[in-house]
Amino acid sequence: MLLPNVLGFLLFLLLPVLATFAISFSDWNLTDSFQWRGVDNYKELFEDKVFGQVFKNTFVFTLVSVPIGIALSLVLAVFLNQKLRFVRFYRAAFFIPVISSMVAVSVIWQWIYNPEYGLLNYALSWFGIDGPAWLTSPRWAMPAVIITSIWKSLGFNMLIFLAGLQSISDSYYEAADIDGAKWYSKFARITVPLLSPTTFFVTVMSFINSFQVFDTVYLMTQGGPARSTSVMVYYVFQNAFQYFRMGYASAMAYVLFFIVMIVTFIQFWRQKKWSVY
Amino acid sequence: MRKQLTAIAIPLSLALLATACGGNGNGNGNGSAAGGSASPSGSASSPASSGGGQKNEQVTLKFMGWEVSPLETESVKKGIESFMKSNPNIKVEYTTIPGGTQYVAKMQTLVLGNEAPDVFFLQSDYYSDFVKRKSLLDLTDRVQASGIAGDLIDSAVKLSTVDGKYYGIESCIVAPVLYYNKELFDKAGVPYPPSDPAKAWSWPEFVDAAKKLTVKNGDKTEQYGVYGLETYYNTIAEIMSNGGNWFSDDLTKSAANTPEVKEVLQAISDLRKKEGVAPEGKLLTNSGMSASQMLQTGKIAMLVDGSWALQELSNMNFEVGMAVLPKFKEAVTHGQAHLHVASANTKHPDEAWKLIEFLSSEEYQLQNVKAGLWLPNHKSLYSEEGIKKWLTPGVHPDGFEEMIPYFTSSKTYPYALLSSQKIQEDTSAELDKYFLGNQPLDKTVENIESVVNQNLQAQGK
Incomplete structure (x- = not known):
C-alpha cells in the first residue's frame, strides 16, 4: 500500500531535488553536454549585481507584505467573527480573490492601476492626490505588486484566523466581561495569546509563500520596470527558461531554499518563546 | 496555452x-x-x-x-x-x-x-x-x-x-522612422518633417518643432510634440546618427560609455524632463491606447516607431506622414x-x-x-x-520615394549579430532606471558598459 506513494515521492520529489543540487555545480544548458563548474555558480551569484537586486527585492516584498497581510487579515477575521448581518456574504466576498485565477486578477489590477483611467488614481483624485503611474514607475511598481499580493491572499489567512478564533472558548470573554475589561484588553490579553498557534502557522506559510512569489510579478510587471519588481523566483525562471542556464538557476534555487529553511527554523525556534501552548 | x-x-x-x-x-x-x-x-x-x-x-x-x-x-x-x-x-x-x-x-x-x-x-x-x-x-x-x-x-x-x-x-x-499627424502640423503652422534624408532635421530643429506642437491647457498637457524614443530599439538609430553605437565595431565590447552615446541619451531624456514635449514614461499602458491611436487622436504630433506601423496607420483614417528621423551628424536608420x-x-x-x-x-x-x-x-x-x-498610393505617404535610399543604406542592427537576449534585458533595465527613474547618466552608461562587457566576455567573443 505504501509503495506507490513512496515511489511517487522518490521519482517526482527526491530525485529532482537531488538532481537540481547536482546541476547547480554544472553549466548545463539543456542541450549541450555539460561540464562541472564546482562552486563557480555560487561564486558568480555573489558577484551578480542583478542577483543582489532581486535578493533585496524579495526581502522588501516579504518584509512588507507579510506583516501587513497578517495584520489586515487578523482584523478582518475579528470583525467577521461577530454576529453581523450578512456575515456569511462578507466572508465569501473576501475569500473570492483566493479562488480567482491569478491571470484574471492581474488583468483587473492592471486596469485599477492604470494612471489615467484606473480606479485607484480616480479615487486618489478625490483627495487631490495626483496618483503615480503605478506599474511603469520604478518607485511604485513594487508597492503595487505588494498591494495586489496582499489583497489576493487576505481571504485565505482570514479563513485560518476565523477558524482559530472560533476555537477560543467564550468563557474567557465572559470572565473578562465580568471583570469589566475593555475590548482592547480582551483583544490583547485573550485573543492574541490564544490565537498564537494559528498566527504562527499563518506567519510561516506567508513567509514561505512570499519568498516564492512569482505569478504576480510574472503577470503584472515581468520584473520591470528597471528590474524594480524582479524577485528571486522570477530571476531563477529567467535564467532557466530564457537564458537556458540551468546550472546557474539551480544554484540560485538552492540559495533560496536555504534562506527559506533558515527563516523557517528561526520561526520554529522562536515559537517556543512566543506561544502560550 | x-x-x-x-x-x-x-x-x-x-x-x-x-x-x-x-x-x-x-x-x-x-x-x-x-x-x-x-x-x-x-x-x-x-x-x-x-x-x-x-x-x-x-x-x-x-x-x-x-x-x-x-x-x-x-x-x-x-x-x-x-x-x-x-x-x-x-x-x-x-x-x-x-x-x-x-x-x-x-x-x-x-x-x-x-x-x-x-x-x-x-x-x-x-x-x-x-x-x-x-x-x-x-x-x-x-x-x-x-x-x-x-x-x-x-x-x-x-x-x-x-x-x-x-x-x-x-x-x-x-526600420525606425518618424510618423506625424499632418493635421496637427497644419494647425500649428509648422512645416512637415522632411522625408529626404539629405534634408533631415537637425536635433535642435526637431526639438523646436516639438515645442511648437506641444499644446498646454493650464498645467495639463493636452498634446505632446513627440513620443517613442525612449526604447533601445529607437534610441540606437539616433546614436548611430551621432556616429556612435552600443558596441565596438567588432562587437567585442560595449561602447555605451562614449560621448556619442551619452549626448544622445541626454538629448532624448531632455525632451521629456527638460522641454516637456514628450509624455511621461510608458504612455501606452498609461492611456490604454496604442501609440498609433495616440497619433491618430492627436495626443501626440510625432511618433517614432518601426516602419511596420505604416500598415496600421494607413488604415486609420487620418492624414499620416512619414519622415526620416532627426539627425545628430548624419541621417541614418538601422534595418533588420x-x-x-x-x-x-x-x-x-x-x-x-x-x-x-x-x-x-x-x-x-x-x-x-x-x-x-x-x-x-x-x-x-x-x-x-x-x-x-x-509603391501604393493611400498606403505609402507622399515623399516615401525619397526615403528609399534611407532604407537601402540602413545600418545593421547590432543586436541581431549577437547572442543578445541578456544584453538587451540588462540594457533595458538600466535605460529604464535612467529614463523612468532618476539614475544619473554617467552611472547608467557605466553600468551598461560593465554588464555588457561581462556578458560578451562570457560568450567568448
Whole structure:
C-alpha cells in the first residue's frame, strides 16, 4: 500500500531535488553536454549585481507584505467573527480573490492601476492626490505588486484566523466581561495569546509563500520596470527558461531554499518563546 | 496555452500517396481544388520539373509565428493559401503564439521537447542563439542552389548568415522612422518633417518643432510634440546618427560609455524632463491606447516607431506622414527583420525549404510591402521598375520615394549579430532606471558598459 506513494515521492520529489543540487555545480544548458563548474555558480551569484537586486527585492516584498497581510487579515477575521448581518456574504466576498485565477486578477489590477483611467488614481483624485503611474514607475511598481499580493491572499489567512478564533472558548470573554475589561484588553490579553498557534502557522506559510512569489510579478510587471519588481523566483525562471542556464538557476534555487529553511527554523525556534501552548 | 500545445501536438503525418508534385504552372488546375479545401486527399497532376525534391506523398508542415496585428496574420494566411495552391502536396498548418520574449521562451521549449514546428519566425536578436544551440537546419546549399541570395541587399545577407552559413532568410527590412499627424502640423503652422534624408532635421530643429506642437491647457498637457524614443530599439538609430553605437565595431565590447552615446541619451531624456514635449514614461499602458491611436487622436504630433506601423496607420483614417528621423551628424536608420527558419529536426527538409523559399519570394514579399508592413530586401525591388511594383498610393505617404535610399543604406542592427537576449534585458533595465527613474547618466552608461562587457566576455567573443 505504501509503495506507490513512496515511489511517487522518490521519482517526482527526491530525485529532482537531488538532481537540481547536482546541476547547480554544472553549466548545463539543456542541450549541450555539460561540464562541472564546482562552486563557480555560487561564486558568480555573489558577484551578480542583478542577483543582489532581486535578493533585496524579495526581502522588501516579504518584509512588507507579510506583516501587513497578517495584520489586515487578523482584523478582518475579528470583525467577521461577530454576529453581523450578512456575515456569511462578507466572508465569501473576501475569500473570492483566493479562488480567482491569478491571470484574471492581474488583468483587473492592471486596469485599477492604470494612471489615467484606473480606479485607484480616480479615487486618489478625490483627495487631490495626483496618483503615480503605478506599474511603469520604478518607485511604485513594487508597492503595487505588494498591494495586489496582499489583497489576493487576505481571504485565505482570514479563513485560518476565523477558524482559530472560533476555537477560543467564550468563557474567557465572559470572565473578562465580568471583570469589566475593555475590548482592547480582551483583544490583547485573550485573543492574541490564544490565537498564537494559528498566527504562527499563518506567519510561516506567508513567509514561505512570499519568498516564492512569482505569478504576480510574472503577470503584472515581468520584473520591470528597471528590474524594480524582479524577485528571486522570477530571476531563477529567467535564467532557466530564457537564458537556458540551468546550472546557474539551480544554484540560485538552492540559495533560496536555504534562506527559506533558515527563516523557517528561526520561526520554529522562536515559537517556543512566543506561544502560550 | 496548454490547448495550443495539444493542438500542435496532434500528429501530422497523413502520408497519403498521390502523384502530385509542386509544379508552378501545371498545378493550377487541380491545385485550386486541393489547396482551396485544404483537404488531405491527394490530387493528381502531371509531374513537373521543379527544383525541389521529387516527393510524391502528401506532407503537412507545421508553421509558427507570432501575431503582432490581425492584419499581419491575415497576410501570412493569404500567402500560405497561394503557396498551397501551387504546391498541392504540401499542407501548411499555421499557428500563432504571443510575440516578444514569451515567443522565444516557448519556441525554445518546443525545440527542446522535439516538438519544434518545421518552419517558424525567429526574431533576428535570437537567431545566433538558436544557431549556436544547433536548433536550426543548415540551408546553405539550398540557398546557393536557388540563387536567392544574389538578389538580397547586403544587410539582408549579413543578417541571414552566421559564419558564412545560412540557417534562414530574413523576411524583409523594418526600420525606425518618424510618423506625424499632418493635421496637427497644419494647425500649428509648422512645416512637415522632411522625408529626404539629405534634408533631415537637425536635433535642435526637431526639438523646436516639438515645442511648437506641444499644446498646454493650464498645467495639463493636452498634446505632446513627440513620443517613442525612449526604447533601445529607437534610441540606437539616433546614436548611430551621432556616429556612435552600443558596441565596438567588432562587437567585442560595449561602447555605451562614449560621448556619442551619452549626448544622445541626454538629448532624448531632455525632451521629456527638460522641454516637456514628450509624455511621461510608458504612455501606452498609461492611456490604454496604442501609440498609433495616440497619433491618430492627436495626443501626440510625432511618433517614432518601426516602419511596420505604416500598415496600421494607413488604415486609420487620418492624414499620416512619414519622415526620416532627426539627425545628430548624419541621417541614418538601422534595418533588420525577423527570419524564416526551419527546425534542425524537421522530417521534411525539402518541403520546409520550399516554404521558406516562397516566403522569401518577390510574390510573398510584395503582398506585405504593398500593405505597408514591410520594406523589401530584394535588390530588384529597389530598381525604378521594381519600386513601381509596390509603391501604393493611400498606403505609402507622399515623399516615401525619397526615403528609399534611407532604407537601402540602413545600418545593421547590432543586436541581431549577437547572442543578445541578456544584453538587451540588462540594457533595458538600466535605460529604464535612467529614463523612468532618476539614475544619473554617467552611472547608467557605466553600468551598461560593465554588464555588457561581462556578458560578451562570457560568450567568448
